[in-house]
Amino acid sequence: MAQRIDVKDLNIYYGDFLAVEGVSMTIDPRSVTAFIGPSGCGKSTFLRTLNRMHEVIPGARVDGSVELEGVDLYGDDVDPVAVRRTVGMVFQRPNPFPTMSIRDNVLAGVKLNNKRISKSDADDLVESSLRGANLWNEVKDRLEKPGSGLSGGQQQRLCIARAIAVKPQVVLMDEPCSALDPISTLAIEDLIQELKKDYTIVIVTHNMQQAARVSDRTAFFNIAGTGKPGRLIEMNDTATIFSSPAEKATEDYVSGRFG
Amino acid sequence: MSATSPTAATTTETAERTRALLTAADPGRRRADRAMTVLIYGAFALAVVPLVSLLWTVVLRGAERFDADFLLTSMRGVFGGMDMGGAYHAAVGTLMITLTATVISVPIGLLVAIYLVEYGRGALARATTFFVDVMTGIPSIVAGLFAFALFSIFLGPGAKLGIIAAVALSVLMIPVVVRSCEEMLKLVPNELREASYALGVPKWLTIVRVVLRTSVAGITTGVLLAVARVIGETAPILITAGVSDSINFNPFDGRMMTLPVYIFSQYRQGPVPCQEGALDCLVDINFDRAWAAALLLIVIVMLLNLIGRLVTRWFSPKLR
Numbered sequence: 001m002a003q004r005i006d007v008k009d010l011n012i013y014y015g016d017f018l019a020v021e022g023v024s025m026t027i028d029p030r031s032v033t034a035f036i037g038p039s040g041c042g043k044s045t046f047l048r049t050l051n052r053m054h055e056v057i058p059g060a061r062v063d064g065s066v067e068l069e070g071v072d073l074y075g076d077d078v079d080p081v082a083v084r085r086t087v088g089m090v091f092q093r094p095n096p097f098p099t100m101s102i103r104d105n106v107l108a109g110v111k112l113n114n115k116r117i118s119k120s121d122a123d124d125l126v127e128s129s130l131r132g133a134n135l136w137n138e139v140k141d142r143l144e145k146p147g148s149g150l151s152g153g154q155q156q157r158l159c160i161a162r163a164i165a166v167k168p169q170v171v172l173m174d175e176p177c178s179a180l181d182p183i184s185t186l187a188i189e190d191l192i193q194e195l196k197k198d199y200t201i202v203i204v205t206h207n208m209q210q211a212a213r214v215s216d217r218t219a220f221f222n223i224a225g226t227g228k229p230g231r232l233i234e235m236n237d238t239a240t241i242f243s244s245p246a247e248k249a250t251e252d253y254v255s256g257r258f259g
Numbered sequence: 260m261s262a263t264s265p266t267a268a269t270t271t272e273t274a275e276r277t278r279a280l281l282t283a284a285d286p287g288r289r290r291a292d293r294a295m296t297v298l299i300y301g302a303f304a305l306a307v308v309p310l311v312s313l314l315w316t317v318v319l320r321g322a323e324r325f326d327a328d329f330l331l332t333s334m335r336g337v338f339g340g341m342d343m344g345g346a347y348h349a350a351v352g353t354l355m356i357t358l359t360a361t362v363i364s365v366p367i368g369l370l371v372a373i374y375l376v377e378y379g380r381g382a383l384a385r386a387t388t389f390f391v392d393v394m395t396g397i398p399s400i401v402a403g404l405f406a407f408a409l410f411s412i413f414l415g416p417g418a419k420l421g422i423i424a425a426v427a428l429s430v431l432m433i434p435v436v437v438r439s440c441e442e443m444l445k446l447v448p449n450e451l452r453e454a455s456y457a458l459g460v461p462k463w464l465t466i467v468r469v470v471l472r473t474s475v476a477g478i479t480t481g482v483l484l485a486v487a488r489v490i491g492e493t494a495p496i497l498i499t500a501g502v503s504d505s506i507n508f509n510p511f512d513g514r515m516m517t518l519p520v521y522i523f524s525q526y527r528q529g530p531v532p533c534q535e536g537a538l539d540c541l542v543d544i545n546f547d548r549a550w551a552a553a554l555l556l557i558v559i560v561m562l563l564n565l566i567g568r569l570v571t572r573w574f575s576p577k578l579r
Contacts, residue, residue, distance in 0.1 A: 056456060058380060085459025095450040098576030099472050109458035112468045146577045159454070166458055 002029035002200040003069045003086075003169040005050060010064035011229075012045055014057065020046050021229035023064075025219060027170075032192055032201040034211035034238065037221035037253070042230025043204045046221070047172050050202065051087035052080040068169070085109075088168035092175040094155035096147035096162070103143040105158055106130060109166035125165055133161035134191050153184020160191065170200040178206060189214050208254055212242050220250045314557075321554025324547045330555070334504040334516075340531035340540035346552045348506040349521035352421065353559070356500065356517055357490050359425035359510050360432055365482055367429075368436025375437070376444040377466055394434035402430040403495025410499075419501035421510025424517070427495040432485045439481025443474040476571040483567040487560050493519035518556045525549040 005027040012020040020042035027033045035043040048054040049062050052073060066073045073083050096105045106126045110117050117125070126143065130136040135157040139150070147158055156176060163171055173192075177185040192214050195201055205211050211218050219235040234247045245251045329345040337344035371391070375384055406427035410418050447470050455465040471478070501514035502524055526549040533540035541547070 051457070053453065053457060056453060081459050081461045083459075084457055089457035091450060091453065091457075093450060095448070095454045097451060097454065097469065097473075099574075108455070109460070112455060112458065112460040112464055114464065114468075148576065162454075162458065 004029045006067040015059040018229040023232045029200045031216040034215035034218045035204045041221040041223040043221045087170040088163035090173045098148045101144045105147040129161040129165040133157045173203040320550035324551040349516040349518045352515040353517040356424045360428035363429040364432035368433045371437045372440035391434045400494040403427045403498040419514045421515040424496045424500035428489040435485040443477030476575040479570045522549045522552045
């Protein structure tokens with residue numbers, strides 16, 4: 001049950017500092033949307049506003065609106081905790097909980113919320129989530145072992161299993177492969193193709209080949225200079241962005257002339 | 260053949276030159292290295308000598324009276340140079356008062372640490388940190404007088420109870436607990452908090468189930484350090500819980516003896532003036548009891564540390 005996201009005139013501030021300015025975009029359900037752009041251009045910051053994770057940083061705030069199926073995520077009666085349950089997130093570095101087993105890591109979203117779940121339901125959820133993350137066959141015999149004993153790529157897939165176990169509508173990925181080797185990266189990219197059948201996927205990446213490989217639509221962010229706000233330069237079908245972008249800056253970036 | 264030999268000669272020559280380059284160490288650096296090694300080992304030995312000497316003396320002198328009888332009897336009805344009496348009541352008092360102080364200080368200290376690390380911003384947090392630092396420097400006797408004066412308001416002057424001593428010790432313990440818990444909570448990687456938030460877990464549950472769970476080993480160590488800091492306090496307990504010869508398990512009723520106060524009062528009594536030819540009169544009995552009680556105190560602290568290590572081992576994150 002993927003859902004669409006509409007962003008309108010979004011400005012993001014850290015205190016008085018305007019970090020990202022005037023972003024409007026539509027993210028389609030059951031598709032992969034990639035954000036590319038040079039470091040510091042605000043793509044990760046923008047990604048975090050899609051599930052209100054940027055609020056963890058003191059002084060961060062936004063104006064404008066982010067609507068999930070027409071409901072403003074920043075409305076007065078919206079609970080940020082519920083937003084994060086609906087819009088899941090996978091981080092740059094794999095971060096399984098070090099005190100938990102593989103099984104408990106998958107169930108973390110349930111267990112940390114003190115929800116009760118029957119043994120058989122829990123087993124089903126663990127298996128379906130790990131299968132969904134293409135990890136089941138590798139870990140089915142060691143579910144009680146600590147999650148931090150897995151390889152980096154396996155840990156990242158464990159984090160994806162953990163994110164989809166809370167049954168979100170949208171999965172945000174913040175450079176999910178930047179700490180992984182090419183083989184693990186391939187595994188995650190294959191997984192993204194599987195996941196887009198059921199979820200709306202938004203991925204931030206520094207790797208333009210990756211954006212070209214996995215995404216349906218690509219958004220290019222850029223920054224005019226240090227201290228200036230980041231902006232959305234162009235957003236279009238991935239094929240168009242990489243073959244005939246409308247903006248000169250996009251063309252320069254995707255062809256490797258800067259960045 | 261003739262073409263290869265000059266090449267071979269060059270190779271050996273190059274190898275020699277490289278070897279000379281790689282093996283020639285700066286003699287000055289080598290000397291400095293040796294001098295520093297000697298200095299550091301010397302400093303280590305200097306630091307360890309008093310510790311070993313202290314342990315040796317306490318074990319040697321304490322072992323004389325350290326038996327089941329000493330551990331299981333009080334000083335009730337024991338006087339003069341009688342070959343009896345023990346420190347059971349003092350051990351009970353030490354454990355009860357320290358336990359009560361821990362029960363008071365750990366929740367307060369831990370909550371303050373959580374506030375400082377997870378919520379505290381601005382003036383209130385800075386003020387809290389400042390006053391915690393100030394509290395760290397309070398002399399123990401002042402803490403004792405504070406607790407004594409506080410309870411005098413409610414119970415009248417001269418009240419001596421275990422709970423008053425526990426409050427005095429809490430004043431000393433809380434800043435230590437806050438400081439060590441604060442450091443431990445800061446060590447929890449922010450990534451884990453974010454991972455938890457991203458799963459739709461509220462902040463308070465993240466703190467309870469992720470932050471505290473991840474740092475429980477360090478917090479235990481911190482609490483035990485704080486306990487070790489106060490378990491040997493003498494002056495504040497002498498003022499607030501007084502001196503007693505009988506067993507008392509209830510910190511809310513009557514005076515309580517503790518091991519440090521027991522050691523102090525035994526030692527103060529000095530040698531017993533035995534009559535000439537008295538058979539059951541030991542001249543040095545008070546000193547022997549003091550040393551045995553000192554040994555008992557060290558054993559208790561060591562046991563606490565051992566328990567702390569086990570807790571750390573059970574709860575710390577494992578890799579496989």
